[in-house]
Amino acid sequence: MLDCMIIGGGPAGLSAALVLGRAKRRIILLDDNRPRNAVTRESHGFITRDGTTPAEFRRLAHQDIQKYSSVEFRTERVTDAVRHTDFLEVTTAAGAVYHTKKLLLATGLKEVLPDIPGIQEYYGRSIFSCPYCDGWELRDQPLAIISNDEVHARHLLVVLWNWSHQLLVCTNGKYALSLEFKEDLQRKNISFNEHPIINLAGHGGQLERITFSNHEEATLTGGFITPDWFQSSELGEALGCAKSHSGGILIDEFGRTSIPHVYAAGDTSAIAPSQVIIAAGEGSRAAIGVNTDLAHEEF
Ligand SMILES: Cc1cc2nc3c(=O)[nH]c(=O)nc-3n(C[C@H](O)[C@H](O)[C@H](O)COP(=O)(O)OP(=O)(O)OC[C@H]3O[C@@H](n4cnc5c(N)ncnc54)[C@H](O)[C@@H]3O)c2cc1C
Structure with missing residues (x-):
């Protein structure tokens, strides 16, 4: 019987593993190594780790945690x-079965x-989703x-205006811009195109040109998109964890979900913007929740 099993070895899970290891807890962290930011060459905004590759971040985290022998990675x-x-049963794709008092x-x-077409070649290199990251x-730059809709386009535009005034709003043929938005764009001298994007051109992931279905072309050096986000795993839903309005797992201030003994941290939960440092902070907070609850149960 483990004290806690952590599912996910990104910044949130790794940070939780460190705190629980230091609390002498017997834990196993299971990870299938498909981090969300795998495509990016550098991760920014984590103080002392600004510009580190995602792989190097994980390597350093494993190095820190190896000091604590009660933590195991698989x-x-x-x-x-x-x-x-009073326990949870966790099953893996390989057929292993674990029993644990707490699950994070x-x-x-x-x-x-x-x-x-071809957007994967540019995503994480010159096209990104988060202005704070990239x-x-x-x-x-242009x-x-x-x-995919005006609400997200407007939000991205207002925030990005801080970094660059050379902006081109593309609906990619998914919606028509409202008159009010068009007037706002014209007032700020911002171009727009409402036709589907039919081609991205560039070299080695560096965007140089976009072509639209109306044959217009734009010379650009990068862009920001709003992707659709989904939970990486259905485990929270299968366990019956309540969700927030944004679709994340609802947690309290110690990472507790609505299901007793089940905790959540990082991008999978509801509270934070998507950032490595916030995911790591949430992992730490949930680990303190796990250890505090175990301590009260044991005392
Ligand atoms: C292109 C891009 C660039 C980014 N750049 C930055 C940046 O510069 N700075 C920044 O702060 N943030 C950046 N982010 C955001 C950042 O990557 C996330 O906020 C952060 O990775 C969240 O950490 P996490 O631990 O919650 O999840 P993740 O890092 O996604 O880790 C989750 C882990 O859980 C594993 N997993 C999922 N389901 C299972 C399962 N069923 N069994 C076992 N393992 C499982 C996955 O394989 C993965 O390893 C970027 C994101 C993207 C997409």
């Missing part, structure tokens, strides 16, 4: 988690990119804003 995908009265879900999100690198 590379496996969890396929099922069932709650019994740190499984993150996965993204579906807009429907544009806005600095693209500052003052950039596309690609969203």
Whole structure:
């Protein structure tokens, strides 16, 4: 019987493993190694780790945690988690079965990119989704804003305006811009195109040109998109964890979900914007929740 099982070895799960290891807890972290930011070359905004690759971040985290012998890592995908009265049963794709007093879900999100031919080649290199992560690198450059609806396009535009005034709003043929939005764009001298994007051109992931179905072309050096986000795993839903309005797992201030003995942290939960440092902070907070609850139960 484990004290806690952590599912997911990204910043949230790794940070939780460190705190629980230091609390002498017997834990296993299961991860199938498909991090959300795998496509990016550098991760920004984590103080002391600004510009680190996602792989290097994980390597350093493993190095820190190796000091604590009660923590074990296994590379496996969890396929099922069932709650019994006072423990949880976790099953992996390889057929292993674990019993644990507490379960921490740190499984993150996965993204579906807009429907544009070849976009995978540019995503994480010159097209991104988060200005706080990559806005600095693209500052003052000509950039596309690609969203599937006006609400997201407007939000991205207002925030990105801080980094660059050379912006082109692209609806990719998914919706028509409202008159009010068009007037706002014209007032700020921002271009727009409402036709589907039929081609992205560039070299080695560096965007150079966008072509629209009306044969217009735009010379750009990058862009920001609003992808659709989904939970990476259905485990929270299968366990019956309540969700927030944004679709994340609802947690309290110690990472507790609505299901007793089940905790969540990082992108999979509801509270934070998507950032490595916030995911790590949430992992730490949920681990303190796990240890505090175990301590009260044991005392
Ligand atoms: C292109 C891109 C660039 C980004 N750049 C930055 C940046 O510069 N700075 C920044 O702060 N943030 C950045 N982010 C956001 C950042 O990647 C996330 O906020 C962060 O990774 C969230 O950490 P997490 O631990 O919650 O989830 P993740 O890092 O996604 O880790 C979740 C882990 O759980 C595993 N998993 C999922 N389901 C299962 C299962 N059933 N069984 C076993 N394992 C499972 C996955 O394989 C994965 O390893 C970027 C995101 C993207 C997409």
